[in-house]
Structure formats: structure tokens, C-alpha cells
Amino acid sequence: MQTFPRAGFGTLAVHAGQEPEPRSGAIMTPIYQTSTYVQDGVGETRDGHEYARVSNPTRTALEANLAALEAGTAGRCFASGLAATEAVLKATLSGGERVVCGDNLYGGSERLFRFWERFGVEFEFIDTGDPDEVRRALSPGARLLFLETPTNPLMRITDIEACARAAHEAGALLVVDNTFATPWLQRPLELGADIVVHSTTKYLGGHSDLIGGAVIVASPALDEALGWQQMATGAIPGPMDCFLLLRSTKTLHVRMRTHCDNASRLACFLDEHPEVERVLYPGLPEHPQHELARRQMRGFGGMITLDLGSPERALKLAGATRLFALAESLGGVESLISVPARMTHASVPPDRREKMGLTESLVRLSVGIEDPDDLVADLAAGLAAL
Numbered sequence: 135m136q137t138f139p140r141a142g143f144g145t146l147a148v149h150a151g152q153e154p155e156p157r158s159g160a161i162m163t164p165i166y167q168t169s170t171y172v173q174d175g176v177g178e179t180r181d182g183h184e185y186a187r188v189s190n191p192t193r194t195a196l197e198a199n200l201a202a203l204e205a206g207t208a209g210r211c212f213a214s215g216l217a218a219t220e221a222v223l224k225a226t227l228s229g230g231e232r233v234v235c236g237d238n239l240y241g242g243s244e245r246l247f248r249f250w251e252r253f254g255v256e257f258e259f260i261d262t263g264d265p266d267e268v269r270r271a272l273s274p275g276a277r278l279l280f281l282e283t284p285t286n287p288l289m290r291i292t293d294i295e296a297c298a299r300a301a302h303e304a305g306a307l308l309v310v311d312n313t314f315a316t317p318w319l320q321r322p323l324e325l326g327a328d329i330v331v332h333s334t335t336k337y338l339g340g341h342s343d344l345i346g347g348a349v350i351v352a353s354p355a356l357d358e359a360l361g362w363q364q365m366a367t368g369a370i371p372g373p374m375d376c377f378l379l380l381r382s383t384k385t386l387h388v389r390m391r392t393h394c395d396n397a398s399r400l401a402c403f404l405d406e407h408p409e410v411e412r413v414l415y416p417g418l419p420e421h422p423q424h425e426l427a428r429r430q431m432r433g434f435g436g437m438i439t440l441d442l443g444s445p446e447r448a449l450k451l452a453g454a455t456r457l458f459a460l461a462e463s464l465g466g467v468e469s470l471i472s473v474p475a476r477m478t479h480a481s482v483p484p485d486r487r488e489k490m491g492l493t494e495s496l497v498r499l500s501v502g503i504e505d506p507d508d509l510v511a512d513l514a515a516g517l518a519a520l
Contacts, residue, residue, distance in 0.1 A: 215333025
């Protein structure tokens with residue numbers, strides 16, 4: 135397996151974890167569509183492969199590739215982003231332990247955490263952008279600090295380095311969901327995090343054609359625990375999904391530049407539009423954590439949230455665009471529009487949505503890689519309909 139310790143991101147994206155298939159010279163990693171492997175003798179495996187739930191060469195190449203992109207020791211892939219998040223909980227928690235987490239997480243993550251409360255795990259939701267609140271919440275002996283940055287959909291930024299220090303001082307592990315940013319925009323492990331989680335369905339996959347998740351870690355011991363979870367629970371991606379994801383990571387750096395450029399162009403357009411009350415985008419100078427985002431991110435991402443002032447106006451815009459397709463998910467090459475309170479975060483209790491400011495007047499945009507002039511025109515036409 136090839137390694138490139140001093141290579142740039144684009145070189146790692148194209149080559150890390152992969153090498154031409156030795157028998158034929160195929161430059162793309164093959165799709166090893168098999169459930170089991172012939173052994174040369176009892177317990178004598180070839181390259182350690184004995185059963186595909188435990189390992190698959192296509193998945194192994196993908197895991198090495200993602201680990202290199204995140205500057206981690208190792209990576210493990212799972213059947214979905216939520217399966218990856220749950221694997222972290224299973225690998226690190228016991229009943230009665232505490233988790234401190236951001237109060238603006240993906241709705242599916244919050245739903246998963248509420249499910250885990252029935253097993254005696256306590257979850258406290260806080261504003262991770264407030265250092266004093268983070269230290270207060272960690273002090274009673276929390277096991278994990280789990281956060282997203284930027285957050286979904288309020289686009290809040292958390293200081294990863296400061297949270298890593300606070301977590302480690304309290305004897306906790308820091309877990310960062312890096313789905314929105316991707317390793318091209320920020321690498322939490324280099325800022326002190328212990329574990330990075332991805333929904334690879336989103337930007338890493340990038341083409342809206344697969345479901346997957348990944349966990350990348352800094353510690354070999356954590357990797358061993360996650361590998362045991364893969365083997366024990368079987369929540370793994372199939373080889374075809376792994377192949378598609380390897381295809382996609384090769385162009386991540388190219389796609390992310392365009393996502394960021396397009397989103398920046400649209401954010402400036404929307405910020406000046408009279409029909410928009412507020413634009414939430416860390417690339418705008420008026421964003422409260424703009425300077426923090428500049429410091430810990432390479433760019434500002436492809437996600438924008440708008441406040442249109444009322445639920446009726448939000449629903450009307452969501453149904454009035456042509457290029458921005460009305461759909462859940464994000465991070466694909468095509469642009470999407472959604473109303474989070476009615477869609478991705480509908481499972482979050484209304485009182486919690488209200489407390490964090492996730493109102494029904496918010497519209498979330500996943501800005502694709504189309505021609506930016508066409509995207510501006512599409513939103514202009516939709517806003518004119520208001």
C-alpha cells in the first residue's frame with residue numbers, strides 16, 4: 135500500500151492507500167465482490183483476509199486513503215454516517231458515562247443520542263462555541279466531547295484546538311464531525327481532536343450515489359476498538375460503495391474549491407438581497423466567528439443558511455427554484471435546497487429547535503458546482519416569487 139508522508143493534499147487524494155493491481159496492472163483499485171477468501175492452510179490467510187465483514191481489499195484501500203487525507207493513524211468505514219457515529223459510542227462508552235455535545239447537531243445524530251439514553255448514557259447539549267460552557271460541562275467527568283463545526287444548519291464555528299485542550303484536561307476524548315468541512319477545509323486531528331467522523335454520503339462521496347460513513351483516529355488503540363466494532367456488528371459498506379468513494383476522493387480538492395467559490399459568490403448576493411433577512415455563512419465578515427473560521431479552515435465551505443422571516447416565505451422559496459432541487463442531504467455536485475425544521479431536523483423536539491434558533495423560517499442551501507451565474511439567476515427568480 136503506497137504512502138506519501140510529505141505529499142500535498144491533491145497527491146494524497148489521488149494516490150494514498152492505492153497502488154496498481156499487481157496481476158493486471160489496473161490503475162483503479164478493483165471491486166473485490168466476494169464474501170470469503172481461500173486460505174492456504176487452516177489459519178493461513180492471504181494478506182490477512184478471511185471474511186469480508188472483517189476486511190475487504192477495496193475497503194482497506196479506502197480506509198487508508200481517508201486516514202491520509204485526515205492526517206490520522208488509521209480509518210474505518212461504515213455503512214452510513216450514523217453507523218460510524220454509533221461505532222464511536224460503542225467503542226468508547228459504558229453505561230452511566232456522560233457525553234457533552236453541541237446543541238446544533240445533525241438531526242439524525244441527536245435522534246441517535248436520545249436512543250442511547252435508554253442504556254444509561256447521559257447526553258448534555260451545550261453551545262460548544264462558549265469555552266466557559268464547555269469547561270463547565272466537561273468538569274463532572276465526561277467521557278466524550280462531540281461537536282460539529284460548522285454546525286448544521288446554523289453554521290456556527292467551534293474552536294477545535296480550544297475544545298481539544300479542555301477535553302483532555304478533563305480526561306475526555308474530542309470527537310469532531312467533519313462532514314461539512316471535509317479534510318480539505320480543516321483537519322481536526324491536527325488541531326488536537328482524537329476522533330473524526332464523516333458521513334461519506336456527503337462531500338467525500340460528492341455525487342449523491344452512495345451511503346457511507348467513516349471514522350478516522352489518531353490512536354492505534356482507538357482504531358483497534360473500532361475494528362472490533364466493524365467485525366462484531368457488521369455495519370460496513372459494500373465493495374461497490376467503497377469503489378465509488380475511492381473514485382470520488384480523487385477529485386475532492388477540485389470539487390471543494392468550486393463549492394467554496396460558488397457559495398461565497400451566492401452568500402454575497404444573498405446578503406445584499408432585500409428579500410433575505412439574514413445570511414448564515416462563515417465567509418461573510420459579519421459572521422460572529424468569521425475570524426475563527428479563517429484561522430482553522432482553508433475556506434468557508436459550500437453550505438449557506440438563509441432566514442426569510444417566516445415559515446411561509448421559506449416554503450415558497452423552497453418550491454420556487456429550478457436548479458436548486460428540493461431534497462435532503464448535501465455535498466453533491468448538484469445544488470440542493472431544504473427547510474431544515476421540516477426536513478433534516480424534523481425529529482429534533484420543537485422546544486430544542488426554538489431554543490437554539492432553528493426556526494421554520496430557515497432555508498438551507500447546499501451549493502453545487504454548476505455555473506455560478508446560473509445559480510445566482512435561479513435564486514434571484516425564486517426570491518422574486520416572494
